[in-house]
Amino acid sequence: LRSRLPQVGTTIFTVMSALAQQCGAINLGQGFPDFDPDPKLPEAVNAAMRAGHNQYPPMAGVPLLREALAEKIEALHGAAYDPGEEITITAGATQALLTAVLAVVHPGDEVIVLTPAYDSYAPAIALAGGVARFVPLDAHYRPDFDAIAAAITPRTRAMLVNSPHNPSGRVWTAQDMQRLGTLLAPTDIVLISDEVYEHMVFDGATHHSAAAYPQLAARSFVVSSFGKTYHVTGWKVGMVAAPRELTREFRKVHQFNVFTVNTPMQHGLAHYLRTQPEAHLNLPAFYQAKRDRFRAGLASTRLRLLPCEGTYFQCADYGAVSDLPEAAFCEWLTREVGVAAIPLSAFHPDPVERSTVRFCFAKREATLDAALERLARL
Ligand code: PMP
Numbered sequence: 001l002r003s004r005l006p007q008v009g010t011t012i013f014t015v016m017s018a019l020a021q022q023c024g025a026i027n028l029g030q031g032f033p034d035f036d037p038d039p040k041l042p043e044a045v046n047a048a049m050r051a052g053h054n055q056y057p058p059m060a061g062v063p064l065l066r067e068a069l070a071e072k073i074e075a076l077h078g079a080a081y082d083p084g085e086e087i088t089i090t091a092g093a094t095q096a097l098l099t100a101v102l103a104v105v106h107p108g109d110e111v112i113v114l115t116p117a118y119d120s121y122a123p124a125i126a127l128a129g130g131v132a133r134f135v136p137l138d139a140h141y142r143p144d145f146d147a148i149a150a151a152i153t154p155r156t157r158a159m160l161v162n163s164p165h166n167p168s169g170r171v172w173t174a175q176d177m178q179r180l181g182t183l184l185a186p187t188d189i190v191l192i193s194d195e196v197y198e199h200m201v202f203d204g205a206t207h208h209s210a211a212a213y214p215q216l217a218a219r220s221f222v223v224s225s226f227g228k229t230y231h232v233t234g235w236k237v238g239m240v241a242a243p244r245e246l247t248r249e250f251r252k253v254h255q256f257n258v259f260t261v262n263t264p265m266q267h268g269l270a271h272y273l274r275t276q277p278e279a280h281l282n283l284p285a286f287y288q289a290k291r292d293r294f295r296a297g298l299a300s301t302r303l304r305l306l307p308c309e310g311t312y313f314q315c316a317d318y319g320a321v322s323d324l325p326e327a328a329f330c331e332w333l334t335r336e337v338g339v340a341a342i343p344l345s346a347f348h349p350d351p352v353e354r355s356t357v358r359f360c361f362a363k364r365e366a367t368l369d370a371a372l373e374r375l376a377r378l
């Protein structure tokens with residue numbers, strides 16, 4: 001069999017979670033909370049099941065959920081999306097990203113990806129027959145607009161961006177968004193904006209959605225995930241907002257790769273959005289407290305902290321501790337120290353080694369403290 005994805009193995013998240021389990025290590029690798037969502041949310045899902053919401057919903061998603069999202073996006077970003085024709089519910093952000101790429105990228109088209117990048121982007125482009133043009137973020141993981149401009153060619157069909165950024169925790173500024181708008185204005189490049197960590201920004205910073213910049217919104221798929229916002233990564237429900245013409249093409253692909261997404265979760269989420277419309281407003285303070293606790297603990301280890309402006313990830317440089325390459329260091333850390341982390345090399349398509357690893361701090365205080373106690377021995 002000739003592989004469609006010859007370079008691809010099993011994702012680092014699966015590999016590290018399995019190793020953590022095998023070694024009994026504290027899993028700060030794969031990004032997921034080790035605590036439960038607000039009980040009102042599963043209660044709303046149970047109620048939806050009991051009320052008979054158990055058959056296929058409309059292809060684009062439960063209308064109540066799309067309407068609640070349209071209102072939320074309008075309130076947050078001043079952008080009007082028609083829930084009927086411009087918002088689609090997806091099986092997590094992963095399926096939204098793949099579907100968006102498949103919908104717009106033709107074989108041979110180029111897609112700009114800023115690296116380090118989430119590991120699903122390059123395979124999505126490959127499956128569409130596209131060519132990923134990797135453009136490194138700068139040494140501080142900020143966008144390098146000269147390098148991006150230099151990567152644009154007549155074949156550039158789309159660009160993938162991600163802020164708040166996994167893995168670096170960087171958050172794009174308003175100026176970054178404006179520069180991106182100016183850069184893309186004379187082109188017909190489609191922007192795929194991965195905003196799954198939209199509600200995890202710290203120190204009073206603001207998330208700047210592509211939806212908030214009309215010039216960008218007009219060419220963008222804005223992607224998010226309920227998994228991150230409501231502590232339910234296993235539910236695999238996400239969404240994409242995009243102008244009519246883009247949504248029309250998106251749904252042509254969506255209807256044949258999942259058709260639609262499970263009904264009771266969507267009803268439960270719609271009910272929760274209606275009855276707890278401010279729930280996401282707690283997230284910055286909630287996660288900032290965890291970030292600060294984790295950073296304070298790490299500061300007294302031999303790991304060197306990198307900035308963390310958003311997301312639930314903290315990166316650290318282990319250069320003072322070990323000469324091992326990142327993947328080998330993470331394996332050693334999991335086996336010998338009992339803490340699992342993710343090597344940043346997993347986010348680099350080209351071999352890049354900066355002795356940097358990523359920890360997920362979406363954990364209970366007791367979990368973070370136990371991990372810190374082990375890391376203090378480094
Ligand atoms: N994009 C980024 C940057 C992510 O970190 C994740 C989650 N790990 C996803 C997309 C996928 O989100 P979901 O679990 O909703 O598919």
Ligand code: GLN
Binds near residue numbers: 011013014030032166
């Ligand atoms: N997005 C999560 C992370 O970055 C993992 C999701 C997955 O396991 N595919 O850790």
